[in-house]
Every structure is written in structure tokens, then in C-alpha cells.
Amino acid sequence: MTEAADPKGKKVLIIEDDPLLNTLLMDKLSQLREKGLEVYLATNGEEGLAKARELKPNLIMLDLVLPGMTGFDFLELMRKDEGIAKTPTVILSNLSDDSDKEHAKRLGVVAYFVKADFSLSEITKAIEEVLEHREVTPHTTPVPEVKKTQEGGYVIYL
Amino acid sequence: MRNLTLRAKFIIVLIGVSFVPLIFVSTVTMVRFQRVLEADALKLGHEVAATATADIKSFMISQLRILDNLTVLYHPASPVTRDVAERVVENILFKNESFNDISVVDQDGEELVRKNRLLAVAPGDLRNVYDSEAFRSVLTEGLYIGQLYIVNGRPFFDIGRQIVDTQGIFAGAVFAQIDARTVTAVVEKISHTAGPGSRVYIVNDKGIVIAYSDISYILEERDLSHLPVVEDIMHTPHSESISASYENELGVRVLGSAHPMTIELLEPNSKGPVLINWFVIVEQPERMVYADASAAAWFLVVVLISAIVLSAGAALYFAGLISRPIELLHTAALEFGKGNLGYRANITTSDEIGDLARSFNATAEALAQTVASLENEEQVTSAERNKLRLVLAGVTNAVIAVDTNRNVILFNKAAEALTGYSMQEVLGKPVQGIIKLFSSDSQITVEQYCPIKSDLEGPVFRKNNLKFLGRNNKEYVVNLVSGRIHEGENINLGCILTFQDVTREFAMEKTKREFVSIAAHQLRTPLTGLSWISEVLLSGTKGALSVGQRELVEKSVDAVRRMVELVNDLLDVSRIEEGRFGVRPSQQPIYPMLTRVLDALQKEAQIKNIALTAKFQEGLPELSIDANKLEFVFSNVVDNAIKYTPTGGSVVVSAERKGNEVVVSVTDTGIGISEPDADRVFTKFFRSREAISYFTDGSGLGLYVAKNIVDQHGGKIRFESSKGKGTTFSVSLPLSRSVLPDSAPDKAYAQAP
Numbered sequence: 028m029t030e031a032a033d034p035k036g037k038k039v040l041i042i043e044d045d046p047l048l049n050t051l052l053m054d055k056l057s058q059l060r061e062k063g064l065e066v067y068l069a070t071n072g073e074e075g076l077a078k079a080r081e082l083k084p085n086l087i088m089l090d091l092v093l094p095g096m097t098g099f100d101f102l103e104l105m106r107k108d109e110g111i112a113k114t115p116t117v118i119l120s121n122l123s124d125d126s127d128k129e130h131a132k133r134l135g136v137v138a139y140f141v142k143a144d145f146s147l148s149e150i151t152k153a154i155e156e157v158l159e160h161r162e163v164t165p166h167t168t169p170v171p172e173v174k175k176t177q178e179g180g181y182v183i184y185l
Numbered sequence: 186m187r188n189l190t191l192r193a194k195f196i197i198v199l200i201g202v203s204f205v206p207l208i209f210v211s212t213v214t215m216v217r218f219q220r221v222l223e224a225d226a227l228k229l230g231h232e233v234a235a236t237a238t239a240d241i242k243s244f245m246i247s248q249l250r251i252l253d254n255l256t257v258l259y260h261p262a263s264p265v266t267r268d269v270a271e272r273v274v275e276n277i278l279f280k281n282e283s284f285n286d287i288s289v290v291d292q293d294g295e296e297l298v299r300k301n302r303l304l305a306v307a308p309g310d311l312r313n314v315y316d317s318e319a320f321r322s323v324l325t326e327g328l329y330i331g332q333l334y335i336v337n338g339r340p341f342f343d344i345g346r347q348i349v350d351t352q353g354i355f356a357g358a359v360f361a362q363i364d365a366r367t368v369t370a371v372v373e374k375i376s377h378t379a380g381p382g383s384r385v386y387i388v389n390d391k392g393i394v395i396a397y398s399d400i401s402y403i404l405e406e407r408d409l410s411h412l413p414v415v416e417d418i419m420h421t422p423h424s425e426s427i428s429a430s431y432e433n434e435l436g437v438r439v440l441g442s443a444h445p446m447t448i449e450l451l452e453p454n455s456k457g458p459v460l461i462n463w464f465v466i467v468e469q470p471e472r473m474v475y476a477d478a479s480a481a482a483w484f485l486v487v488v489l490i491s492a493i494v495l496s497a498g499a500a501l502y503f504a505g506l507i508s509r510p511i512e513l514l515h516t517a518a519l520e521f522g523k524g525n526l527g528y529r530a531n532i533t534t535s536d537e538i539g540d541l542a543r544s545f546n547a548t549a550e551a552l553a554q555t556v557a558s559l560e561n562e563e564q565v566t567s568a569e570r571n572k573l574r575l576v577l578a579g580v581t582n583a584v585i586a587v588d589t590n591r592n593v594i595l596f597n598k599a600a601e602a603l604t605g606y607s608m609q610e611v612l613g614k615p616v617q618g619i620i621k622l623f624s625s626d627s628q629i630t631v632e633q634y635c636p637i638k639s640d641l642e643g644p645v646f647r648k649n650n651l652k653f654l655g656r657n658n659k660e661y662v663v664n665l666v667s668g669r670i671h672e673g674e675n676i677n678l679g680c681i682l683t684f685q686d687v688t689r690e691f692a693m694e695k696t697k698r699e700f701v702s703i704a705a706h707q708l709r710t711p712l713t714g715l716s717w718i719s720e721v722l723l724s725g726t727k728g729a730l731s732v733g734q735r736e737l738v739e740k741s742v743d744a745v746r747r748m749v750e751l752v753n754d755l756l757d758v759s760r761i762e763e764g765r766f767g768v769r770p771s772q773q774p775i776y777p778m779l780t781r782v783l784d785a786l787q788k789e790a791q792i793k794n795i796a797l798t799a800k801f802q803e804g805l806p807e808l809s810i811d812a813n814k815l816e817f818v819f820s821n822v823v824d825n826a827i828k829y830t831p832t833g834g835s836v837v838v839s840a841e842r843k844g845n846e847v848v849v850s851v852t853d854t855g856i857g858i859s860e861p862d863a864d865r866v867f868t869k870f871f872r873s874r875e876a877i878s879y880f881t882d883g884s885g886l887g888l889y890v891a892k893n894i895v896d897q898h899g900g901k902i903r904f905e906s907s908k909g910k911g912t913t914f915s916v917s918l919p920l921s922r923s924v925l926p927d928s929a930p931d932k933a934y935a936q937a938p
Contacts, residue, residue: 047714051721092706121709123756124765142713143749147720 035063037158038084042075042101043068043119044093048142052088055147059155072096076104079111086157089136091120091127102134115157119150191511195504196497204493211485219478226440226474227428230467233379234426234444237387237465240371242448245330245461249346249450251281252359256348258289258297267298274300285341286362292355294320314360319345323358328450328459333365333395333403340365340403342395365395365403372396382470387446390462392419409434409466418443418464430471439468510538514545526553583663583684587616588677589637595681603663603684605656620682621654622665636669637679645669650691653684662691694762702759705752712752716745754886757817758869761893768811768897775840775847775918776801778812782819783838786827794832797823800839805847808918814894818902821887822851822914830855830911846900846917857908866904867892 039056043049049068056066067082069075072093079087087105091098098120106112117138118131128139138153189197254277258270274287278300288299294315299306314320322329322345329345345360368387376385376398386397392410394402401407409415413429421427428442444465449458510532520528529549532542577584577597583604586595593616596608604611604619611619617631629651636645646667653661664685670678719742721727723735730738760766783799790797819838826836834854841848858866865871870885888902895902899919906912 045710045714048710048717051714051717054721055717121706121713123706123709123753124760125767125769126765142709143716143745143752147717148724 034059034155034158036065037063037086038065038067038082039086039088039154039158040067040069040075040079040082040084041088042070042072042093042098043088043090044070045090046070048119051147052150055151056154059151064158070094072098072101075101076108079105079114080108083111084114086154087114087116088154089116089118089120091118091122091131099130099134102131102136106135117153117157191508192501192504196500199496199500200493203496204489207492208489211489215478215482215485218481219475222475222478223440226469227426227442229379230428230440230442230469231426231444233375233385233467234442234446234465236378237372237375237385238444238446238448240375241368241387241446241463242450244368244371245344245448245450248281248283248344248361248363249328251277251284252287252344252346252361255287255289255359258348270298271300274298278302283363283367284361285339285364288314288360289357290314290320290360291357297357319343319360320358323347323360324355326459329360330450330459330461332389333393333406335404335406338404340395340400366400368396369398369400369403373398379467380469380473382473384468386466387463388415388466390419390422390464392416395463412441412466414441414443415464415466418445422447422462422464433468437468438471440471440474441466441468507538510534510542514542517545517549521549521552526556583682583686585616585620585682585684587635587637587679587682589679591616591631591635591637591679593619594678599686600684603653603655603661603686605659616682622663623652623654624648634665634667635680635682636667650687660688661686662688698759698762701755705755705759708748708752712745712749716742716749719745751886754890757890758886761890766890766893766897768814768894770809770811770898772807772809773812774807775805775810775815775849778810778816779819779838779840779849782816782823785820786823789824790827790836793827793830795827795830796835797827798835798837800837802839802841805840805842806920808847808920810898810918811894815898818891818894818916819849819851821891822916825887826851826853826855826912826914829853834911843917845920847920848915848917850913850915852911852913854911857910857912858904858906859908863904863906867902 041049041052043052049070053060053066053068056064060066065082067078067084069078073096075087075089076096078084089098089101093101096104098118102116105114105116115137116135117140118136119140119142120127121142123141123144131139137157140150140153255273258273270289274289277287278284284302286299286301289297291297294313294317296311296314299311319329319331324347327347329343331343331345333340333342335341341362342365343360343362345358347355348357348359350356372385372387376383379385384398386402386409387395388409389395392408392415394407394409397403410419412433413431414427417427417429418424422445424445426442426444428440430438430440432438433441444467446461446463446465448461448463450461510530513532514530517528517530526549529546530542532539574595574597577595580597581599583600583602584595584597585593585600588594592613593611594613596606596611601607606619615631616635620631620634622629622634629648634646646665649664651663651665653663655661664687665682666685667680667682669680719738722730722738723742757766779799779801783797787797823836823838830836830853836851836853839850839852862871867888869889871888892902895916895918900917902914902916904912904914
């Protein structure tokens, strides 16, 4: 736990079409929001891309199966937009195939969570960690390996 | 030579071997024979010449002796009168025809008496011959023999001799004109001894003919010095004799020889021998000389020709003895070739050829019988084949049989439907022209799907869900079983292909898998929501829960967990069946993964009071493994062991090296698996009846997925169990073996939903 974290002025954009999960995530992140973390929601790729360009968030949490533009489409467009190309992105999706994980990895995501395999706390903890420590340069990272943290945590692409 | 008939070869060889040497020997003999004949002829010539010389010498001497009688005329004591002298001379002329004219000369060269056989000599006709060559010769040499000359168409030559008185004092000389024809008479007489057609003549030292049977030669003073032998002997008068073969002035080819005829006359009063340089020429026609030789040659030629004719005849006959039967056999063989199996070689001799013909006929007989039996067999086979065809027509699977060259020999109705080709179109054609099979996107070669050179019996190629391209590129999905019939080789049967058209089933299966995949994926979002709500509730941020509420929420969490596991299992199964469940091995030790499994399940074991222990052999080598996937395997196996082991039991996880494998065993003291279920443990949705009665939870998918993972590592998973006492699951993993990535089935149709 990073109690000392100071999320003030930092922005997180969540792109997820399921309102229940959005509600739960917003609720879980309320503590951090009170400390100054700004959390924004988008329910499809187009909206997400517009908000990302406008807000320049410090982190994007992205679902892959979305109405209209898919999460993969979003990633590709985002990487081409200089203003947001290097934004650390975390995937939260129900796609669990290795091929999907590898696809996302190639598009430079910093973490990939399969829905239902991870608790809410594990997700938010990861968000905190990324906000604190990670400066990801997606296209130069060496081919990462799938790892599971000793604490029974989450899958992270280093 | 190669293309000649046996007879021609026979004859050529015979002539080559016998006649060429024979002709050579004959020729050499003939040449030698000619030489002998030539030598004989020359010898004869020599003899003739010697006889001629001797005869002429004695003639000359006799003539001179006759003249001796005249010495009486010079008796100084009683000189004779002219009249007496004339009578003496007339008497000599009368007695000797060879003399034509005789004169008596005194020591001063004055003719005392002269008498001619035909002419009367008047006293005034007497001359002084003192200055003549003849008188000079007589004075110096004592003798004179003059050259030939012609008078009134008659040839003559003069001879003369010295006369001495009783005191031996030169008193005068006697000269006589001799008719040359007397010499010719001598020569003519000898000519007959030289053989028929031969001629003998005498030439003087200038090559002028002085004696020859043809008087005209003498009268014309014919010069024969141009003839080779004459010319040669004139230039070398002292040689023994000279011979040559030439054409004489009459145009006759002759063997001529020239012999010097040196006659030495030694007279009592002469100062030395008087030489006459005449030459005897003997010419024998070659025709006559070599008559024997040419007769012999003719004889030889006749003999040779007859020999050749006879031998050729004999050769033809003997060659015929050999080649005629061969020709008969050849004809027989040709007839055989045309299918006339009743034909027999008609040779009845008891020699080797006869033997050959008999064995040929015997072979023919046997062959004819074999053919007959084959034809019979063919009829039977044909009937059997028709039966087989009818049977195969009723089979719903496509059946194609090929011969050992992979040409189609059987093609049933279902095969026609599948390929789009009719049986008539494909019979005898290569099978690869009809079959286009794909696994993944790569084509399967005919060597793979149609094995004809394998020592294996029965099916040797078996693959499901292959893509089959029919005529016009119509796509099918087929299951193929093909095999080589071991005994088939003898009947030219290569392999049999059986295709099951599973296009419809495959499409349905695919739809089902896609449904499962999508459903399972879409279940995750609401499950996540449920799970997270429980988490929020349990965290107490929405208010404290009563003990009862907390219990219910915890049960909800457990239910959601089981559903998530089920979803994951279903997705794994779906991936396995779509061929997307590949392992990604890397070289690493096996302990960390096993330790993680044990750590994760320790809590569950403690809850059931089960002793979960590890027994790892030290120094196990690293293995090529996908640790995440194997973790799933061992989690499942150990979880099952804990689940189905009663409280107070034990679960032991051991790892050890056995040969070229590392074997990980999980031994429990659980309920065991009964025998009838043993075969189905690793199949989808299987749950043993013991398990169901003991514990209703469980999808029955875990071991199915586990077996697939182990298979992909090239390993084996098996178990031993005794009901009520426990079970041991063992997973053996090969050392340092790269796992084949394409060992996954059905990759051809692996498509993400």
C-alpha cells in the first residue's frame, strides 16, 4: 500500500460501457478522489478518445469490448496522437485469450486485468501503483513476461 | 556382321579360317614352281647352246681338215702342175657341198688355182690377195674365219688356213668360201631339242643374225642387237650366260638366254687360238616354259573353287542344321507373342536343338495352362470385385482404394459425391489428382495421407476435421482414416482411404464453440459486478453487516468464484477444441511452480485437516515447460486430491527423475476411482460416481484440460487407484524436449470467435 501517495491533480480516464462496473470503480476510487484524484468516465471509444485528448490523463483504464470502436482500435489511434501517445494504459476486459493479451501488449499497455479474476482492491491498488511509479515508454520496452505477484496480485507487463 | 544371319556368319568364318591361308600357300607354291620351271628352261637353253657350240666347232674343224688335203700341192720335192691342182680342188668341191669356192694362194699372195662350184674361173680372173684381210690373218694367225656376206642371195663366209711345206716353212694359203646355210642346218637341227615353239639362232659380235632357220634373217643381215639378252651379251662377252624375259621382234613373250660361243681353233702352225665371237641365242616361249605352271595354276584354281563351293554348301547345310531349328523356335516364339499359345515348335531331332525345342514346348504348355488358370481366376476375381463394388456402394463413407502406384482402383458412390468425379473418370488415375487435403493451411502430401510403403499394419494415417477441396473447389470437412493392407502388395493393393464427411457436424460444432466462448466471455462482466458488490459489502464501507448477512455474502462470493472457475474451464475447453490452446515452453526448474501450487492450496488442506506434503528429489534438471499451464494442471490434480480425501488424510506431492523423464506424482488417501470409470477420467464433463456422491460441485473439465496441457508438453498423465484407499496421479515430463507447437488438433479451423 502506498498510503503516502499523493494523487492530487492526477487524472484517470475509465473507458467502460458497463454502468455497474463504472459505479463500483468510481465508488472504490472515492477515497483517492477526495485526496484530489480526478476520475473521468467514457462509455465508448470515440468518447474516450475525445476526453483523452482534452484531459491528457495520467492513466487510462480501458475495456476492449466496446460498442463501436474496439479497445484495440482506441489504442492504435491513441499511439498515433502525439499528445496522448505515451499515456500509461491498463486493460480491464473479459477477453482472456493469450492472443488478446499479446495484442494489447504489442500496443504498449502496462497492465492487463481479466475481469472477474481480480478483486476491486487489486485493480485500484494497481492504478495507484501505476500513478506513483510508472513512466512507461511503450514502444521501447523489451518483450515482457507474464508475471503474478507474490501477494496474489495482478498480471503486469513490465 | 552383327546383322548378318547365322548362315552368312558361318560361311564368312569358314572362308576366313580355311581359304585365305590355302590361297596364300597356293600362291607361294605357284611362285616357287615357276622359278623351278624357269631354272629348268634355262638349263635346257644352256645345254642347247653347248651342243650348238660343240657342233659348230666340230663342223669348223672338219672343214679345216678337209682343206688339209691341199697341203700336198705344196710338196717342194714334187711340185704339182696347175691341172693336177685344179682337179684336186674340183674333187674337194664335188665331195663337200658346204664349199662353194676354193682358192690356193702362194706365199706371195698370188692365186694359183681358184675353183667355183657354179662359175668357171678363167686364168685371167686370178688375183693377188696379199693385201687382203684374209691373207694378213693367215700370215699372222695361221687361220682366218671371216664375216658373213651375201652373194646372189646366198650367205657365205670365208675361212682360210696357212700351208707350210714339209720343212715347216710358210708356203702359201688355202681359202674356202663356205655356204652359211650349212651352219644354219646345224642350228636348225639343234632347235628341235629346245622344245616346241622355241627358236635357236646365232648372232655375231655385232648382233647380226648369222644362223637361223628362217634364211631371210640371214639374207637381210637382221640386226637383233636390240633384244635385251643380245645387247647384254655383246657388252659382256665373257659372261657364262645371260637370261631375260622379254617380248621378241615377233611379239612373242619369251624366256631368252644368250650364250657366248667362243670357238678356239688351235692349228699346228698357228701362233695361238683363233677366236670366233659368236653367240647362241635360245628363246623359249613363256607360254611353253610355264605351261606346266599355268596348268598347275588352273588346276589349283579349279580345286579351290570346287573346295569353296563344296565348303559353302557344307557350311550352309550345317548352319541350316542349327539355324533352321532356331528359326522354327523364333517363329514359335513370335506366334506365342501374338497369343497363339497352342503353337508348338516342330523339331523332333534328338540332339541339343531337339532338347531345346522340347523344353520350349514344355514351357509353352505350362504357360498355356497358367494363362488358362489365370483367365479362370480373373473371372472369379472380377465377380468378387463386382460384389465388393456393390457392398462399397452402400457405404456412406467415401472409400477409395489405390494400387501400389497410388492409382485409383476402387471408388464408391460416396467418393463420387465427395470429390465430384465419377468412377469412370478416375479409375487408373493417380489419387493425388483427385484428393486435395489441408491441415491448417498446409496441404497434406499424398505420401502422408496414402502410405503404401509402411511396415505398419492397419490404419497408419488418422486425422479429423481436415479441409477437403472437391471439384470446383467445394470445401468439405472430413475425417480421414487411411491404411495400407499388408497382404495387399500381392494383389497390387496399395492403401485404402476412408473419408467421413463431417462438414455439417463441424459447422454445428463450431457454432457451439463460438456460443460457449461468447457466452463465457460475456458472463464475466456481470460476474465481476457481483463479485465486486460482495467485496464492497464485506469491506464494510457501506455499513457494517450482521453475522447472518456476512455469511450470506460470503456464500455469494464462493458461488461467484465457482462460476468464474467454470467460465475459465469452459473457455479452456473451447480453446482446446479450436486448437488455440498452445503451450509456450521455456527452460526452467520445476520446483517454483510446484511450490506455488502447494502454497496456494495449503490453506484448503489445513481446513480439512489434511497433511499436504512435498517430497522433491534433489538436483532435478530444468525442463522445457509452460509454468502457468502446468500450474493449472497440478492445481487441479492437488485440488482434486484434497477435495476427495476425507478429513485427516494425506496428500503427498513428489517429484523424481526416472530415466529420461521427470515424474511428478500426487498421492492421496481419498475415495479412489472405480474401474468402470477409469477410461473416462480425462474426458470432458466426466465426474466419477464416487465424486458425484461425495461432492456435487465440479465441472468435470479440469482433468480434460490438464491432459491436454501435459500432452502438449510431450508428457503423459496417468493414475492408479484402488477404491476407498486412494489415488495416485502421475505426470511424466520428458527431459529437454521441445514441445511441438503443431501437435494441437484441428488447427485448420481454429478461428477466434
